[in-house]
Amino acid sequence: MVEKRQQTTVNGQRELPPLTGPDALALLESVKDPEVPVLSVVELGIVRGVEVDGAGQAATITVTPTYSGCPAMQVIEEEIVAALRAGGFRAVEVRTVYAPAWTTDWISDAAREKLRAYGIAPPGQVTAEQLVPLGPVVRSVSCPFCGSPNTSLTSEFGATACKSLHVCHACRQPFEHFKAF
Amino acid sequence: MTPPLFEYLLRLGDDRLVLGHRLSEWCGHGPILEEDIATANLSLDLLGQATLFLRLAGQVEGSGRDEDALAYWRDENQFRNLQLVELPRGDFGFTTMRQFLFDAWSFHLLEALSRSTHAGLAAIAAKAHKENRYHLRHSSEWVLRLGDGTGESHARMQAALDELWPWTGELWYQDGVDATLRADGVVPDLDPLRALWDAMAKEVISRATLTLPRGPMRMTGGRAGRHTEHLGHMLAEMQIVARSHPGAKW
Numbered sequence: 001m002v003e004k005r006q007q008t009t010v011n012g013q014r015e016l017p018p019l020t021g022p023d024a025l026a027l028l029e030s031v032k033d034p035e036v037p038v039l040s041v042v043e044l045g046i047v048r049g050v051e052v053d054g055a056g057q058a059a060t061i062t063v064t065p066t067y068s069g070c071p072a073m074q075v076i077e078e079e080i081v082a083a084l085r086a087g088g089f090r091a092v093e094v095r096t097v098y099a100p101a102w103t104t105d106w107i108s109d110a111a112r113e114k115l116r117a118y119g120i121a122p123p124g125q126v127t128a129e130q131l132v133p134l135g136p137v138v139r140s141v142s143c144p145f146c147g148s149p150n151t152s153l154t155s156e157f158g159a160t161a162c163k164s165l166h167v168c169h170a171c172r173q174p175f176e177h178f179k180a181f
Numbered sequence: 182m183t184p185p186l187f188e189y190l191l192r193l194g195d196d197r198l199v200l201g202h203r204l205s206e207w208c209g210h211g212p213i214l215e216e217d218i219a220t221a222n223l224s225l226d227l228l229g230q231a232t233l234f235l236r237l238a239g240q241v242e243g244s245g246r247d248e249d250a251l252a253y254w255r256d257e258n259q260f261r262n263l264q265l266v267e268l269p270r271g272d273f274g275f276t277t278m279r280q281f282l283f284d285a286w287s288f289h290l291l292e293a294l295s296r297s298t299h300a301g302l303a304a305i306a307a308k309a310h311k312e313n314r315y316h317l318r319h320s321s322e323w324v325l326r327l328g329d330g331t332g333e334s335h336a337r338m339q340a341a342l343d344e345l346w347p348w349t350g351e352l353w354y355q356d357g358v359d360a361t362l363r364a365d366g367v368v369p370d371l372d373p374l375r376a377l378w379d380a381m382a383k384e385v386i387s388r389a390t391l392t393l394p395r396g397p398m399r400m401t402g403g404r405a406g407r408h409t410e411h412l413g414h415m416l417a418e419m420q421i422v423a424r425s426h427p428g429a430k431w
Contacts, residue, residue: 068308069229098233099304101311133288133314134385135322155215156319161222165215181311 018056019088025050027087028061031079034072035160036178038118041076045106048097058091059084064102066181067161104162104181116144121166121177141177143168151175185361186299187242188261189368191251192358192404193294194234195262197309198252199412200283201227202419203270212273216323223280223316230309237301253423257413258406265348267403267412274327274337279345281320285381286352286374287313293369302367321385328389335390342386343394350398352378358404 028047029040041047041063049062061080065073077094084092104123107115112122121144142149148170155165163176204224211217235248246254266283270276291313294306327334353371362368386393402408423429 065229067226067229067312068233068305069225069227071225097304098308099300101304101308103311133317133321134381135318135320135325137315137318155218156315157215157219157222161226179315181315 018054019052019059020056021050021052023087024052024059024061024084024089027083028080031076031083034075035162036115036120038114038120039107039111041080043108043111043114045102046076047080052089057089058093059089060093060095062095062097064097066102068098069161102181104178107178115178119144119175120163121175123178123180126180139180141166143171143173144175145173146171184241185358186302186367187238188358189362190234190238190241190302191261194231194238194248194251195260196231196266196283197227197234198231199260199262199415200266200280201225201231202415203266203268204276204280206270207273207276216273219319220276223319226312226316230305230312233305233308237305240301249423253420257408257416260403260406260408260412260416262403262408262412263348263351264399264401264403264409265345265351267409267415268345268348269411271341271344272337274334275341275344277320277323277327278338278341280316281324281385282345282349282352282382284313284317284320285385286349286378288317288381289374289377290369290371293374297368298366324385324391325389328386328391338389339391342391346394347396347399351401351403354401354404356404 025042025047028042028050031041033039033041033044033046036044044066046063046066047061048064049060051060051062052058053060061084063073063077063080073096080094081092103126105126107123115122121141124139124141139153140149141151141153143151143166146168148168150169151166152169153164154167154174157163158165158176162178162181164179165174166177167174201224204220204227207217207220208224209217211220231252232248235251239246239248239251265279268279271279288310291306291310295303295310297303297306324338328338329335330338353375355371359368359371363370383393400407
């Protein structure tokens with residue numbers, strides 16, 4: 001979180017000290033993906049760039065959608081604007097780019113561990129999956145609860161396109177897997 | 182005359198908008214829960230891709246039309262989709278077979294388009310290609326499972342293939358729009374892609390123990406706005422809310 005900024009008085013007008021890129025990034029860490037509320041938009045790799053103007057008052061955030069049909073993107077953009085304005089930015093612009101295409105490989109190891117702790121098996125490496133154009137795909141997913149590799153797929157799609165459903169035969173726990181993409 | 186790139190982007194967008202709508206009709210009606218969810222997710226991807234292609238089309242046109250204006254305020258003869266994608270969804274076998282034939286075609290087309298000299302088009306195509314990969318895995322898996330399944334599922338898949346095959350001729354339709362854009366490296370020549378698609382389709386159809394139909398291809402015309410009687414009915418349902426409440430937002 002960004003510390004509340006001290007207000008100073010210059011020529012009788014209340015001025016705020018300029019904000020920086022790291023300030024904006026810290027504020028963005030508070031914006032979570034509504035579908036995966038344990039990860040921030042920065043950890044997921046949705047945020048591709050952060051620019052702050054020289055006066056430290058306007059921020060331009062570049063984002064990329066996870067899936068082209070992701071219904072959460074509009075909410076995410078609104079939350080980015082709200083979080084930065086609440087943090088002191090007077091103007092916030094959100095730009096969208098499509099290249100390079102988003103990939104789960106951008107999710108850091110620390111963020112993957114957060115997913116696992118939340119009960120979602122984190123994604124594997126993308127390359128292995130992309131080599132298989134014709135189905136079915138075989139992937140080994142370990143249970144996020146007990147760690148057993150003795151699991152099987154129950155549904156290729158779950159609550160969102162990014163997750164599949166599995167069941168663990170060791171602890172009998174059904175769980176979600178964030179698919180490599 | 183409309184700019185060729187605008188026209189081409191309508192084709193890409195409308196294919197996905199119309200097929201995405203057909204898939205969305207399964208929501209709540211899937212044969213099993215897992216496939217109900219899968220079909221809705223595939224539909225969402227296609228609608229997302231349609232949004233991106235149509236948004237870019239609107240920007241290329243430069244007349245202030247956005248993706249919603251293009252989706253909801255054009256009439257049937259202004260749609261540029263393949264006739265294949267507008268056919269009613271049929272049973273799950275028909276839906277699955279159509280999806281496979283389309284996904285396999287998209288696989289090769291999007292891969293080629295991701296190398297387009299037009300950066301905006303290339304970016305959307307590359308993103309759509311990633312999604313199409315798992316669409317193709319899913320649809321090919323189901324063609325195999327149902328084709329090489331029970332007597333009932335095999336018969337339905339063969340009937341679906343017999344019905345759909347003649348509509349695949351239009352996948353290879355090219356005209357002046359393609360030729361103009363091809364000259365600038367914006368879009369690929371479809372002819373070399375046909376052999377790749379043929380090989381992929383035949384491999385899966387053969388492994389699914391199905392028989393490739395013979396016989397003539399059907400009429401074409403979707404790219405020029407000539408459609409089957411089914412598109413108008415679909416658009417009436419798809420467009421009525423937007424047209425009854427112009428400018429409504431939620």
